[in-house]
Structure formats: structure tokens, C-alpha cells
Amino acid sequence: MTSAYHSHVTVTITGGPGLMGFITIFVLAAFVGYEVVSKVPSILHTPLMSGSNAIHGIILVGTMLILGQAHGTAQEVLGFLAVVLATLNVVGGFVVTDRMLHMFKPRSEAQATEPEKPPGDADPPS
Amino acid sequence: MSRATATDLVYLIAIVGFIFALIGLSSPKHARIGNLAGATGMLIAVAWTFSLPSVYGHTKNLILIIVAVIIGTVIGVPAARMVKMTAMPQMVAIFNGVGGGAAALVSVTEFISLPGKSIAIYKICEILFGVLVGSVSFAGSGVAFAKLQELMTGRPITYKGQQPINAVVGLAILAVLVATVVTANTALLVVVLVLSLALGIIFVLPIGGADVPVLISLLNSFTGLAVAASGFTLNSNLLIVAGTLVGASGMLLTRMMSKAMGRSLPNILFSAFGSVITATGADGGPEGRTVRTGTPEDVGVLLAYARKVAIIPGYGLAVAQAQHVARELADALAERGVEVYYAIHPVAGRMPGHMNVLLAEANVPYDQLVEMDDANPQMPTTDVALVVGANDTVNPAANNTPGSPIYGMPIIHADQATNVVFLKRSMRPGFAGIDNELLYDPKTTMLFGDAKDTLSALVAAVKSA
Numbered sequence: 122m123t124s125a126y127h128s129h130v131t132v133t134i135t136g137g138p139g140l141m142g143f144i145t146i147f148v149l150a151a152f153v154g155y156e157v158v159s160k161v162p163s164i165l166h167t168p169l170m171s172g173s174n175a176i177h178g179i180i181l182v183g184t185m186l187i188l189g190q191a192h193g194t195a196q197e198v199l200g201f202l203a204v205v206l207a208t209l210n211v212v213g214g215f216v217v218t219d220r221m222l223h224m225f226k227p228r229s230e231a232q233a234t235e236p237e238k239p240p241g242d243a244d245p246p247s
Numbered sequence: 248m249s250r251a252t253a254t255d256l257v258y259l260i261a262i263v264g265f266i267f268a269l270i271g272l273s274s275p276k277h278a279r280i281g282n283l284a285g286a287t288g289m290l291i292a293v294a295w296t297f298s299l300p301s302v303y304g305h306t307k308n309l310i311l312i313i314v315a316v317i318i319g320t321v322i323g324v325p326a327a328r329m330v331k332m333t334a335m336p337q338m339v340a341i342f343n344g345v346g347g348g349a350a351a352l353v354s355v356t357e358f359i360s361l362p363g364k365s366i367a368i369y370k371i372c373e374i375l376f377g378v379l380v381g382s383v384s385f386a387g388s389g390v391a392f393a394k395l396q397e398l399m400t401g402r403p404i405t406y407k408g409q410q411p412i413n414a415v416v417g418l419a420i421l422a423v424l425v426a427t428v429v430t431a432n433t434a435l436l437v438v439v440l441v442l443s444l445a446l447g448i449i450f451v452l453p454i455g456g457a458d459v460p461v462l463i464s465l466l467n468s469f470t471g472l473a474v475a476a477s478g479f480t481l482n483s484n485l486l487i488v489a490g491t492l493v494g495a496s497g498m499l500l501t502r503m504m505s506k507a508m509g510r511s512l513p514n515i516l517f518s519a520f521g522s523v524i525t526a527t528g529a530d531g532g533p534e535g536r537t538v539r540t541g542t543p544e545d546v547g548v549l550l551a552y553a554r555k556v557a558i559i560p561g562y563g564l565a566v567a568q569a570q571h572v573a574r575e576l577a578d579a580l581a582e583r584g585v586e587v588y589y590a591i592h593p594v595a596g597r598m599p600g601h602m603n604v605l606l607a608e609a610n611v612p613y614d615q616l617v618e619m620d621d622a623n624p625q626m627p628t629t630d631v632a633l634v635v636g637a638n639d640t641v642n643p644a645a646n647n648t649p650g651s652p653i654y655g656m657p658i659i660h661a662d663q664a665t666n667v668v669f670l671k672r673s674m675r676p677g678f679a680g681i682d683n684e685l686l687y688d689p690k691t692t693m694l695f696g697d698a699k700d701t702l703s704a705l706v707a708a709v710k711s712a
Contacts, residue, residue: 139558141481143487150475150488151608154495155330157266160273163593164616166500169272171339173496174467177346179289179489180474181316182296183353183481186705188312195354197308201315203352208319210346211293213288214365216327217338222282224607225275226331231612 168221175214181207249667250299257295257487257688265489269496276612292485333565336463336598337395342386343467346501346708350473350490351440357480358436371428373479377492378436379420381473384466386447391459391466392449395597396582401456409453416446434687450516457562459513460598461504465512468497470492500599507619509645509656522677537673541692543701545706546668549692550576553630553666555586557622560602560658563636563672567698569608573635576702577611579709588615590622590632592640623660636698638676642683651681667691670701 159171184207190198248256264284271281288606291711296302303309332339335471355379361370393399427435454462471493478486505512549555558577564570577587589611595602603616616626625633634641641661644651661667669686676682685691692702 131655137590139482143482146484147475147479147491148456149488149683151495152346152489153266154269154492155499157269157273157492157494158252158499161617162273163271163600164591164603164613165275165278165433166503167339167596167604168282169496170464170467170500171335172268172272172285173471173493173498174339174343174346175282175289176268176285176489177350177471177474178342178347179261179265179292179466180349180353180477181289181476182347183477183483183486185293185296185302185312186299186351186481186523187356187520188315189299189304189308190309190360191308191356192360196359196589197311199352199359200308200355202316202348203356204312204420205319206345206352207349208316209323210342210349211289212320212323213327213338213342213345215282215289216324217330217342219279219286219330220328221332221335221604221607222275222279224604225278225613226607226610227276228612229615232609235601240551242636247264 165225168218171214171221172218175211175218178207178211178214180213183207254295254299254486258265258292258483261292261485262290263487264291265492269492272683276288284660301425331603333568333597334396335604336460336601337392339598340388340392340395340463343463343470344385344392347381347384347388347466347470347473349381350470350477351378351385353444353477354378354381354473354480355436357477359433361431364398366431367387368428370480371431373476375424375427375436377476377480378423378439379474380469380476382440382443383447383450384469386444387451387462387469387477388447390451392447394459401459404452405454406641408625409449413446413449416442416449416598419447454516456462456597457594459510460594460596461501461508461512461515462602463598464497464504465516466497468494468501469499471495488585504594504599507657509653536687538686538693539689539691541668541693541694543704544708546692546694547705548582548712549666549668550585550631550633550705551583551586551709551712555578555625555629556580556587556631556633557588557590557626557629557661557664559590559592559632559637559641560660561592561635561637561640562597563603563638563670563698565605565636566597567636569635569702570605570611571705572699572702574606574609574611576706576709577615579706583709588617588625589620590617590619590626590661592619592637592659595637595640619657619659623663625664626660629664631666632661633668633670634661635670635702638671638683639681641685642681643685644681644683648684651680661685662688665690668694670694670696670698 184203188204189195191200267289268281271277354374358374365403394401423438471490475487475490478490505515580587626627641659643662645653645656645658
């Protein structure tokens with residue numbers, strides 16, 4: 122990782138396999154994202170937003186690398202701020218999504234929380 | 248195995264976790280496990296990153312990193328645990344904004360630390376893209392938060408020469424971007440940063456409260472792309488894939504939302520829709536037309552002896568905090584053997600799918616939550632369509648009035664049910680500011696008042712019927 126991290130200077134715009142490789146990955150990831158997300162039913166669109174929100178919190182890894190290599194106050198302050206923001210993004214995103222998904226219950230479980238209701242009454246439509 | 252290979256492998260595991268998180272969301276059954284897989288992937292990636300020499304190499308920097316992570320966690324976890332479900336759109340806006348801000352900061356810092364000479368032009372372009380998109384997402388999410396939290400008006404903010412001013416800012420950014428690419432000057436980068444933040448603000452100001460859901464999903468996509476740009480800058484597959492997954496998902500969601508509103512994305516972003524609530528129909532509707540007003544007792548009997556009832560919730564239900572009472576009514580009906588389902592329009596609530604979350608919180612089982620496309624075929628066999636705090640999403644004008652602003656928007660066909668009952672505060676039109684023909688239909692009964700109070704009265708009426 123360290124070597125790759127510093128190798129950018131040697132890669133040129135015209136023919137480096139590195140850049141082309143990254144662009145390939147970028148395009149493939151875009152198709153995967155589109156395919157997978159198109160299967161999400163609209164009932165789960167809010168958790169989808171907060172869940173994908175949490176995933177882009179992966180920028181935390183980038184901010185850690187930046188702060189780890191920071192020299193001088195300016196870079197340290199910016200890097201520090203970046204790590205705080207990215208951590209907020211990650212933990213907030215996953216916790217909120219988990220809370221929401223926890224609430225989606227099938228009929229059996231939703232009824233289990235209200236014992237006063239007679240079971241088996243009105244079976245699910247379709 | 249070299250450390251670099253091991254790192255790539257660990258990051259690949261994280262990527263697979265993220266993809267499983269998205270796959271899991273295809274059904275409420277395994278969505279939670281999927282989310283845990285994503286969180287685990289994140290944890291593994293972050294933990295491994297601590298083992299990299301570039302992270303732990305300088306003790307002082309390592310301490311800074313640990314302190315920053317602790318601060319973020321201490322603020323983030325309680326905020327995420329305590330936020331009310333109705334406030335979820337604001338929360339998502341905030342978490343999205345901070346992610347965009349972090350991505351922008353990564354790009355800025357990387358630019359500062361670049362060696363002065365021999366920087367490939369594409370490298371500067373990647374950095375500038377990250378700064379631009381990340382900052383727009385950060386500032387835009389901030390304004391969206393303020394709108395949703397009602398720190399400022401939710402109405403579109405328009406001023407004279409808005410479009411020209413935006414165009415000028417846009418062109419200025421373009422010019423500075425080009426200049427920065429050519430000169431690689433740090434001072435110019437600061438100008439880019441400031442202008443991008445300004446652009447994020449003025450871009451969001453004219454977008455009205457009801458359109459903010461589409462905006463948030465677009466900004467979510469922006470943050471994803473900014474993260475992907477950082478990935479290019481840092482030569483990291485992990486960041487590229489994760490950012491792109493989110494970018495693609497946000498774009499798709501944005502498209503689906505604008506489709507569900509029957510409007511194009513440019514129209515949503517630039518038309519300041521809803522800034523002028525038309526006076527027509529605001530007080531009583533077209534001259535001489537009357538609506539039938541009912542009592543909760545009448546409607547209670549109607550519901551109690553129905554075979555099949557559809558509850559069609561809208562934003563008004565969330566405003567009145569009436570989702571729990573709505574479920575009580577559904578339960579009371581189910582106890583009498585009435586088949587009850589909720590017909591949910593994709594844009595009901597304040598963000599995509601928000602209504603489902605609010606109802607799930609009120610313990611409505613998810614198999615009762617029926618999407619619009621599955622609900623519409625059931626409407627002709629439905630005895631009563633109970634419309635709670637919704638208006639535009641059931642307005643037949645979307646189908647049969649080509650001149651109407653909402654013409655072309657997919658709606659729930661409440662008009663095909665045998666009886667329609669509207670729970671509304673007043674005759675005021677919905678967000679689109681247009682009259683609803685269905686309110687005057689002979690088969691429609693109006694119940695005016697606060698949705699929560701009316702629903703409570705209905706529960707009592709059904710139980711005594």
C-alpha cells in the first residue's frame with residue numbers, strides 16, 4: 122500500500138496500467154452498484170440511502186492515511202478534521218441503518234410484541 | 248504474502264461486505280444481516296489500516312488519528328441512536344454532508360502535500376473533482392439539513408437574477424479549475440474550495456421542501472463520487488469501488504424519485520417548484536362545488552363493515568405523528584376480519600421510502616406495506632380507500648388533465664375504490680398547489696381535522712360499531 126501510495130508520480134496519463142486499471146474498476150463498480158440497487162424495493166429506500174451513506178464513510182481509510190502522513194500544522198488540522206467527519210459518517214450511518222432495519226418485522230414478530238392480539242386473526246392478504 | 252498483497256486482500260473482503268450490504272436490502276428479511284456485513288467490512292478495513300506503516304509510522308500522528316476517531320464515535324453513536332424516525336431525513340443529510348466534507352479535505356490535503364514538480368495533469372484533475380464535488384455535497388447537505396430541521400423556510404428561496412448568478416458562479420469555478428490545473432497553485436485551490444461551497448449553497452436554496460428527498464439522494468451520489476475521486480488520488484481500489492457503488496446507487500435512486508414525481512431531474516433542481524402556491528382552490532375550491540362532510544361515527548361504520556380497506560398515508564400523517572393511531576385503527580379493523588393494507592406512494596414522507604420506516608416503527612408488519620404498483624391492481628376490489636394526509640399522490644388530474652402541473656405523475660388510484668374517505672385539515676390543496684377533483688366526487692367523504700384526533704375517533708367508532 123505504501124509503495125502504491127507513492128507511485129503516482131511515475132504513472133503518466135498516456136499509458137500507465139495503473140490508471141487504466143482504476144478506470145476499469147470504476148466502470149465495473151458502477152454497473153454492479155446499479156444492478157444491485159435496482160433490486161431494492163421502494164419500502165427499503167430510506168435504509169438504502171442511510172446504508173449507502175455509511176458505505177461512503179470508507180473515506181475514513183483515506184483520511185487516516187492522510188493524517189498519518191501529515192507534516193506541519195495545516196495538514197494536521199485538515200487531516201484531523203477529516204478523520205472526525207469521516208468517523209461520524211461511518212458510525213452514524215451504520216447505527217442509524219441498523220436501528221431502522223430492526224423495526225421492519227414480519228407479521229409474526231410484529232404480533233409477538235403485542236400479546237393482547239389474538240393470533241391467526243386475519244391472515245396476510247396475498 | 249507481502250504486506251501490500253495482504254492489504255489488497257483485506258480491502259477486497261471489505262468491498263464484498265459492502266456489496267452484501269446492498270444485496271441484503273433486496274428484502275426486509277435479510278436487510279439487517281446485510282447491514283451487519285457492511286459494518287463488519289468497514290471495521291476490518293479500518294482496523295487493518297491501523298497496521299500500515301504510513302498510519303502508525305509517526306506516533307504523534309497516530310495519536311491524532313485515534314483521538315479523532317474517538318471524538319467522531321462519541322458524537323456519532325448517541326446522535327444516531329437518539330434521532331427520531333421523523334427526523335431521519337435531516338440525519339441522513341448530515342451524515343452525507345460530513346462524508347463529502349471529509350472527501351474534500353482528503354483532496355485538499357493531498358494537493359498541499361504533492362511534490363511541487365512533475366505532477367501528472369490527471370492527478371490534479373482527480374483532486375479538483377474531489378474538492379469540487381465533496382464541497383458541493385458538504386454545503387448542499389448543510390442547507391438541506393437546515394431546511395428539513397426547519398431552521399430556515401422549507402419553501403424555495405428565489406431572488407432576482409438567480410439563474411444568471413448561478414451561471415456566473417459556475418463559470419467562475421470552471422475558469423479557476425482550468426487555471427489551477429495549469430498552474431498547480433495552492434492559492435487557487437482555496438478559491439476553488441470557497442466557490443464550490445458557495446455553489447453548494449446557492450444550488451440548494453431554490454429547491455423546495457418536498458423536493459429535498461430527491462436532492463438528498465443526489466447529494467448522496469455526489470459524496471460517493473467524491474470518495475471515488477479520492478480513491479483515484481490515493482490509488483485505492485477500496486475507495487474507488489465503495490464510492491462508485493454509492494454514486495451509482497444515488498443516481499439510480501434520484502432517477503426513480505423523479506420518475507415517481509412525474510418530473511424531470513432538471514425541473515426538480517432548477518424550477519423552484521412550489522414557490523408560488525396558487526390562490527385558486529385555497530379557499531373552498533371552485534365556485535359552487537360542495538364536498539360531502541361526514542362524521543367519524545358514519546365512517547367508522549363504513550369501515551367496520553367493509554371487506555377490504557386501503558390506508559393511503561401521506562406527509563400529513565407524519566406531520567400529525569399519527570402513524571401509531573393509524574396502526575391501532577388497522578388492528579381494530581383486522582380484529583373484525585376486515586382486510587387492511589397500506590398503499591404507499593414512493594415519495595410519501597420526507598425522503599424516499601420514509602413512510603415505510605415510520606409505519607414500521609409503529610409496528611406495522613412489512614407485508615402490509617404495499618408499494619404503489621402492487622396496490623393499484625387491488626384498488627377496484629377495495630371497499631374503502633382511507634386517505635390520511637395525502638393529496639397530490641391520489642389526484643386523478645395526474646392521469647386525465649394534460650395541463651396540470653402534476654400530469655404524468657404516477658398516482659395511487661384511490662378513485663377506483665368503492666368509497667373514498669379523506670382525512671384532511673382543510674380544503675387547502677397539496678404541495679403542487681392544485682385542486683383535487685376527487686374531493687368533490689360523490690363517493691368521497693371528507694373528515695376535517697387533525698389526523699391523529701380523527702383517527703382516534705375512528706378507532707372508537709369501529710370498536711363500538
